[in-house]
Amino acid sequence: MTTVTAPRMITPATTQSRIWAVTKLTLTNPWTAIILPWIILGIIFLANVAIWLLITRAAPIGAARDEAIEGFNYGGASSFIFIYMLIVAIQTINLTFQYALGYGVTRRDFYLGSSLTFVLLSLMYAVGLTILAEIERATNGWGLGGRMFAPVFFGDGIWFERLWIFFTAFLFFFFVGALTAAIYVRWRSNGVVAFSVGIAALLIAAGALLTFTGNWAAIPDFFAAVQFLGGYSLSLVISLIAAACGYFVLRGATPTN
Amino acid sequence: MNAVIEVTGLTKQFGSVTAVSDATFSVQENTISGLLGRNGAGKTTLMQLLTGQQFATSGSIKVFGESPVENARVLSNVSFIKESQKYPDDFKVKHVFRSAPWFFAEWDAEFAELLIDEFRLPVHRRIKKLSRGQLSSIGVIVGLASRAPLTFFDEPYLGLDAVARQLFYDRLLQDYAEHPRTVILSTHLIDEVANLLEHVLVIDAGRIIIDQDAESLRGSATTVVGTRGSVEAFVGDREVLDRETIGGLASATINGLDGAGKAAATAAGLELTPVSLQQLVVKHTATTDMNDHKQEVEINR
Numbered sequence: 305m306t307t308v309t310a311p312r313m314i315t316p317a318t319t320q321s322r323i324w325a326v327t328k329l330t331l332t333n334p335w336t337a338i339i340l341p342w343i344i345l346g347i348i349f350l351a352n353v354a355i356w357l358l359i360t361r362a363a364p365i366g367a368a369r370d371e372a373i374e375g376f377n378y379g380g381a382s383s384f385i386f387i388y389m390l391i392v393a394i395q396t397i398n399l400t401f402q403y404a405l406g407y408g409v410t411r412r413d414f415y416l417g418s419s420l421t422f423v424l425l426s427l428m429y430a431v432g433l434t435i436l437a438e439i440e441r442a443t444n445g446w447g448l449g450g451r452m453f454a455p456v457f458f459g460d461g462i463w464f465e466r467l468w469i470f471f472t473a474f475l476f477f478f479f480v481g482a483l484t485a486a487i488y489v490r491w492r493s494n495g496v497v498a499f500s501v502g503i504a505a506l507l508i509a510a511g512a513l514l515t516f517t518g519n520w521a522a523i524p525d526f527f528a529a530v531q532f533l534g535g536y537s538l539s540l541v542i543s544l545i546a547a548a549c550g551y552f553v554l555r556g557a558t559p560t561n
Numbered sequence: 562m563n564a565v566i567e568v569t570g571l572t573k574q575f576g577s578v579t580a581v582s583d584a585t586f587s588v589q590e591n592t593i594s595g596l597l598g599r600n601g602a603g604k605t606t607l608m609q610l611l612t613g614q615q616f617a618t619s620g621s622i623k624v625f626g627e628s629p630v631e632n633a634r635v636l637s638n639v640s641f642i643k644e645s646q647k648y649p650d651d652f653k654v655k656h657v658f659r660s661a662p663w664f665f666a667e668w669d670a671e672f673a674e675l676l677i678d679e680f681r682l683p684v685h686r687r688i689k690k691l692s693r694g695q696l697s698s699i700g701v702i703v704g705l706a707s708r709a710p711l712t713f714f715d716e717p718y719l720g721l722d723a724v725a726r727q728l729f730y731d732r733l734l735q736d737y738a739e740h741p742r743t744v745i746l747s748t749h750l751i752d753e754v755a756n757l758l759e760h761v762l763v764i765d766a767g768r769i770i771i772d773q774d775a776e777s778l779r780g781s782a783t784t785v786v787g788t789r790g791s792v793e794a795f796v797g798d799r800e801v802l803d804r805e806t807i808g809g810l811a812s813a814t815i816n817g818l819d820g821a822g823k824a825a826a827t828a829a830g831l832e833l834t835p836v837s838l839q840q841l842v843v844k845h846t847a848t849t850d851m852n853d854h855k856q857e858v859e860i861n862r
Contacts, residue, residue, distance in 0.1 A: 311563045311590040311743075312710055313625055314666045316637035325663040332660045336651045399649045405614050406646060407664035408636035408709070555631070558615050 319413070326409060326417020327424070330396050337392050337425060341385055342432075348381050349452060356450040373449040377456045385429065386477045393422060393481025394488070397550075401489050402559040411555045415486075419547060422482065426474035434467040459532030472536040472543070479543045483550040490557035563590040564623075565711055565743045566611060571620035573606055573767075580606040582767035583620070591741040593733075593757050595748065595775070597842050598764040604747040605643065607764060608713050611745075612641045624711065640665060640709035642700040644716035648688045655684040657699055665707035672736070673706035679728055693720030701729050705736055714746045726750070730757060751839035755779075761838070765846040775838070782841050783818040787811065787831040795829050802844040814844055 316322070331337060356376065363369040396418055404414045437454035445451055458469050487495040514520050527535055566588040573581040581603045588594050596604050609615040610622060613629035613636060622628060629635045648657065658677070662668040677684060680698040688696070697718050704712055718726050734757060737744065748754055761778050763771035771778065782802060785792060792811040799822070803814040814836055818826070826833055836844070 309563065311565045311625055313634075314638050314710060316633050317666070319633075322633060322637075328663055329660045332656045333649070333651045333653070395650060399647065402647050403649060404664075405612075406641045406643065407661065408612070408639040408641070409664065410613075410631045410633050410636060412631055413633065556616075558609070 322409070322413045323417045323420060326404060326414050327420045329404060330400055330418055330421045336395070337421075338428070341388055341429075344388070345382070345385060348384065352379065352381050352450060352452050353446065353448065356445075356448040360448060373445075376445065376449060376451045379450075379452055379455050380457075381452045382433065382455070383457075385433075386473060389425065389429070389474060390477040390481040390484075392425070393478045394485040396421065397482055397485035397554070398489055401554070401557065405559055411557065412551075415482075415551050415554050418482065419479075419551075422478035423475070426471055426478060429474055430467055430470035433470045434463055437466055438463055459536075461533060465533055469532060469536045472540050475543045476539045479546040479550065483546040483553070486550040486554040486557065490553050492560070564588065565590045565625060567621075567623040568611075569621045571607075571610065571622060572618045573603075573610055573615060574618045579767050581610065581764075584764075584767075584769045586762060586769050586772045588743060588745065588760070590743055592759045593737060593744045593746065594760040594762060595746055595751070595754060595758040596762050596764065597748070597751055599846055600749075602764045602846070603767040604764055605715055608641065608643075608715050608745070608747065612636070612639055612713060614641070637666065638710040639713070640704055640707040640711070641713040642704035642715065642717050643713075644697070644700070644719045646696075646700055648699075650689070652688045653684070654682055654686055654688060654691070654699060657688070657703065658684070661703050661707065665709055667708040667740075669706050669708055673702055676702040676705060676732065679732075680725060694722060694725065697721050698725065705729075705732055708736075708740055708742065711743045712745070714744070714748075716747055716749070718748075718750075726753065730754065733757065751842055752837060755838040758838075763842055763845060770845055771842075778841065779835070779838055782814055782816050782836040782844070783823065783826075784812055784814045784834045784836055785818075785826050785831040786834065787829070791829050791831060795826055795831055802841075814840075 317325070359372045360369065363372050400418070401414060405411070409417075433453055436452075437458070440446060440451060440453045454466070458466060458473075461469075484496060484499070487499050491498075514522065530538065564587040566586075568587065569585050571581055571584040572579065584607065596607065598604050606615060610617055611624060611629060613631060616630065624635050625638060627635050629639070658673055661673075662670060680695075680702060682695060682698050682702070683691075686695075688699070691699075697720050701714070701717050701721075704714055704717065718729060721729070730753070733744070746754060746757070755775070758775045761771060761773055761775050762769055773781070784803075785795060787795075787810070789806055789809055789811040792813050796813050796815065799818070800816040801813050802816050805812045815822070823833060
């Protein structure tokens with residue numbers, strides 16, 4: 305051996321651009337995560353308008369009408385989007401993991417890039433829903449007393465409280481989805497079953513604790529004390545724990561055939 | 562010569578099954594190496610270990626001088642194309658070629674375009690709707706156009722027709738000549754790639770049983786044919802890989818027959834025939850315990 309030169313290597317991109325590349329990868333086809341949800345939301349909205357029209361026409365005056373409009377407050381029509389995003393998170397992690405690894409992406413960069421996607425999507429949907437909720441309130445429920453984007457579940461605060469509530473709710477569903485998918489990618493179905501059983505056991509244990517200490521009233525008291533804003537803000541703690549756990553679970557995952 | 566890959570005492574166990582067993586070898590820069598072996602011999606596991614996709618049970622792996630596991634400095638140089646590659650559910654072919662350049666610094670878009678044309682790949686079609694062969698073409702094109710300094714092709718051409726396979730070999734050789742890099746190719750179609758390979762690694766039941774340059778390997782075994790008596794007499798205590806008898810005639814494949822040995826065989830009235838790489842691999846790997854193989858195959862499912 306007379307001359308030893310190191311093999312030619314490519315200078316790796318910066319950490320930020322590697323993570324950003326993963327974010328772009330997860331959104332290469334924007335159809336599933338961005339376009340389709342808005343289309344579905346639009347269709348649900350039109351269906352709701354039709355229903356509001358029917359109900360207000362059937363009960364044109366008096367107490368019946370007031371009661372019907374009161375009922376609009378509890379519309380769950382926009383809740384589909386949160387469950388949908390849970391599934392988007394699961395699909396993104398599960399289906400892109402192997403693919404990205406083949407491109408020489410590290411698990412770390414993959415998870416951070418996907419997480420950035422989830423934060424950006426949360427932000428986009430939170431802003432979108434807040435705008436629609438504000439329009440809904442300003443037009444007295446699209447002129448029909450209807451409520452789809454500002455139902456009672458998201459509080460009655462001003463716009464930036466609502467924005468925060470939507471944002472934290474989306475983060476919650478995205479990162480619970482990310483953790484579930486990471487568990488699936490690492491341990492397959494057995495892992496997800498064990499995880500679900502663990503969560504269920506935890507909830508039952510908490511229920512037992514409240515029952516035996518006679519403290520069930522503490523729950524409504526607690527939520528009355530923290531109110532909507534506090535409740536959603538607290539979900540951020542769960543989202544952060546899920547995000548961190550997802551990271552550590554996925555770092556030990558290997559692709560399987 | 563420069564080693565791009567250096568593996569020492571590498572073992573990978575899945576539960577009680579040993580997929581890779583105490584492997585030690587190196588791969589030199591700017592060579593095309595064949596990783597050959599039977600189904601379930603450990604080829605894919607070995608490649609996954611080399612690309613940081615699997616974690617070793619014991620032993621050391623150095624790729625570009627460092628461990629590949631979670632190492633962006635190393636992995637930025639690596640492209641790993643596998644037969645069973647899964648794509649995101651909603652991807653069309655064009656999405657693969659839109660996203661691949663973000664991960665390969667030396668991606669050649671023009672070359673990719675050319676290959677897409679040559680392989681007649683429908684870019685607007687959803688990946689789920691592609692035929693097996695078209696799916697394989699995507700991998701082949703990404704592997705070639707990525708120009709990664711270290712490229713792995715794991716059974717890249719399942720379902721590709723003979724024309725497309727020839728196209729792959731031609732393009733690989735041509736592009737390799739213009740842009741030298743290190744290529745590791747695992748395949749069952751050994752005869753087809755025999756001329757491409759500069760180095761051969763044969764893995765059997767998790768063990769590296771051959772690690773040799775292709776040229777010397779090709780000349781390493783010889784089949785002698787003649788009457789049963791003269792073949793038996795010639796073989797003596799030479800290492801025999803394979804033996805066949807038909808009536809009064811016999812043939813024996815002898816490992817490492819040197820010039821003097823060949824002369825002796827000719828003098829004994831035996832006919833000498835060279836052994837192709839494929840026959841050689843078959844003869845080296847066909848005799849091992851079948852139970853081992855069954856276990857290996859099962860774990861890979």
